[in-house]
Amino acid sequence: MPVKSIIKVGEYHDSVSLMLVAQALSSSPGVSDAAVVMATEANKGILAQAGLLDEAASAANSNDLVIAISAEDEASSTAALQLAETLLKAKVSAAQSGEFHPRTIHSAAAAHPEANLAVISIAGRYAANEAWQALRAGLHVLLFSDNVSLEDEIALKKYAVDHGLLLMGPGAGTAIINGVALGFANVLPAGPVGIVSAAGTGLQEVSTLLAKQGVGITQGIGTGGRDLKEEVGGRMMLAGLRALQADPATKVLLLVSKPPAASVTEEVLDQIASGTKPAVVCFLGGNPAIVQAVPNAVPARTLQEAALITARLAGASLMETADLLKQEDQQLKAQASSLSSRLAPEQQFLRGLFSGGTLCYETQLIWQELLAEAVYSNAPLRLADKLPDSNHSQGHSAVDLGEEEFTVGRPHPMIDNDLRIRRLLQEARDPGVAVILLDVVIGYGAHPDPAAELARAVGEARQIAAQNGHKLIVVASVTGTSGDPQGLEKQTRLLEGAQVIVCGSNAAAARLAAYVVQDRSDEK
């Protein structure tokens, strides 16, 4: 078979590129063998062995490139030589296949010494291992994942505290660290308040209520819901509290949690007493007297009250919180009685449909105090008040739609409104329903425009109620700020456009709803 060659004098290519070209040539039509090599003595030997060394190639030297083709006819070898020229000139595309992602926290941290916080949201059974890896790499951790064992939580927090690291979670949905909103969190101003919260939406509610008063925060540390259990010992709340006490930027402390175990309560209050900064303590449903007795500590019964007291301590020009709340109450009661007059006699009951667990909990506390009847829930204050079927309300009901029973295999109601809308329509069909209470939580992580979808659904719900000849009252609060991507004002406007009564806080909304039906009992 004839051999054809081209010599490119003084043209250097690396040998691997050349082998690739040769490979392409060998598989082109009519070509039986091809070589594209620098004409070194060794390579010429190889060409000779392969029967590809013609006279021109023999004469070439090691600075020259030889392209040698053995093909069945002239046309094939000419085509192949042209292909070789093209391939040699072809520039490798600058665009490359994506950037490299490290496979482990260990290597991500090694490659980026500036990394300082790991956010972990993988399935719970794997999450503890990753949290360990992050802590060992010296990273603070936000552990969003649920279903981490109590033993793992205790061991992780012990290690974290010993090494001066935050281990927020497991199940910590919200944190604001160094001005950055993590998970479900809002755009907040910087300011003098340092918050530690065992409750995610609780943290969102107090921080946004502070923002509504023009008061900003230093940090919003989420501890995860189990932190104040006896077994965990409030490790992260205590560590966060100590750090904020020592932080020069933090002037006022705010703690949010359900009532901790007795031993933990004592430790937390001792820590507050040992410092110099005022601390507002909102142990939702706890006994305020225990807190009242402690130096530096100020008790608050609701998230709203906590935010107002804190704002005042932080320098907001507000009147005494008790007076402020009394004033608001008068307005709410007046509003309630005018609302109440629209209702048919059988419309007696409240239905709260919540996306935020702590807001559901706060509502139950308020309703329990203001209403004579039982308040049922899938996440009740007392076991006796548990809804027999979470999918069906009875009497006064406050349903936490963010509970696991609703979210398995489904997005959280803060992200996806479908479940809540279906439930809203279901409640509207119940002729006993007087008021539907909604929380609308916005900010990072939340649905991009929840009020738009909810407002539409409220319109539909009104039509359903109208078929019974009823007028439905819908009350809501928006947990969010003007700076949030969804916009507090825009969300409020959308809701009000659907005749939803929007209150300034969840607590106020809960009270308004209660006063509406309270008035009705008075009538009877």
Add this chain to the structure above:
Amino acid sequence: MSNSKIQDFFGKPLTIVNIGLGSMAQSVRDQGVPVLDVDWRPPTEGLPRLHTTQSGIDIDTANAEACRRIKSGRPVLVGMGIARDVIPGMHAHMILHAGPPITWERMCGPQRGAVIGALVYEGMAQDEAQAEKLAASGAIEFSPCHHHHSVGPMAGIISASMPVFILENKSFGNRAFATQNEGLGKVLRYGGLGPEVYTRLKWMETDLYPTLDRALQTLPDGIDLRSLIAQALHMGDECHNRNRAGTSLFLRAIGPALARTSRDGEILARVIEFIDRNDHFFLNLSMPAGKAMLEPAEGVDGSSIVTVMARNGTDFGIRLSSMPERWFTAPAGIVQGLYFPQFTEADANPDIGDSTITETAGYGGMAMAAAPAIVKFVGGSPQLATQTTLEMYEITFDEHEQFTIPALNFRGTPCGIDVRLVMETGILPQINTGIAHKNPGVGMVGAGILRAPEACFREAFDAFQRI
């Protein structure tokens, strides 16, 4: 203890490592905060995370010690000698080979070819037929280079009268040995046979070796190979499949001494030509340098660091720091390669040679990002080469302090392969290598890359769990 670190964290700019939901990363990114996405995958079911050995040793501590020893090694070329005189345990009827232990019966084509060639070269057989009979007779003792502080590329054959480089690790005092590199093409280490192979080997013994040896004798401090490797990594070598810069640096280092000790200008010229025309001359220095650095890390109780990776063309074998005498083996893999004209994958022998000592020591395939000129092996772009190295950090316990990669902002090379990390991530060490023809007598047919076989790491991990 102190919580001062939590306060220290307040006010610092965040850099976030995200493991899990992309939405979590996105909302943080929207706030202008840098986020590193971890390409996380669930671990193999049932794979234990080992932190301490059965005997209670903290593995991370042990590994830190093993890596400290590797990183602090300083291999220096101190001289040359004849194998039988300088390699411990070497004798006239012994032939050292690459890889884990193997019998003549299981030996692959190129390794057999090289044994046959070595017996002819030694004058123990008149011709190749006679050599083959002798090799099969049991009169020759075969032993892995690694059992004699030695390493050999490809077939890795060292016979008694071959000249060898002598390296000394100045930090620990241990020595390592390797032959002089013959060049590419039809050469003994690829199983090549024939008069030109023997003639070249003889010339290397009678002219090359004495010339280099005389020069080295005038250099009381020897030639610091750690320094040459570090420099070569900055000049486009990864010191396994590309040794062009290292070879040049070596010539510069030894040049004046060669000139001063030369007795014959023509011989000297041929020596310089020989080295200049063989881009892989430095491989036979970068390999024993790796061996010299790794040996002090052998025998650290509780360490899961790999101290040897070696192939004999039949088996791929590894050894762990904590079990330095034990080989864990798996069938040697097929190289994904680029082939010389007239050869194809059908001609290729499975992966062969001790040259994976370079990857084990933290260069070679580990330092792919340093060698943009040969990135075609890993898919063609410098970015892919960088990714290859970045991926290797996933399975190494440490990073080298002396060997750095300019393209990665002078980050240390991935160093100290941790068998735990290999199992946890499923990422296998990247190997750059040459390809030998599967039949004895042919020689080199191409070059390419592959990953080490998983089975030997699994076996080593299983054994490690029990110590």
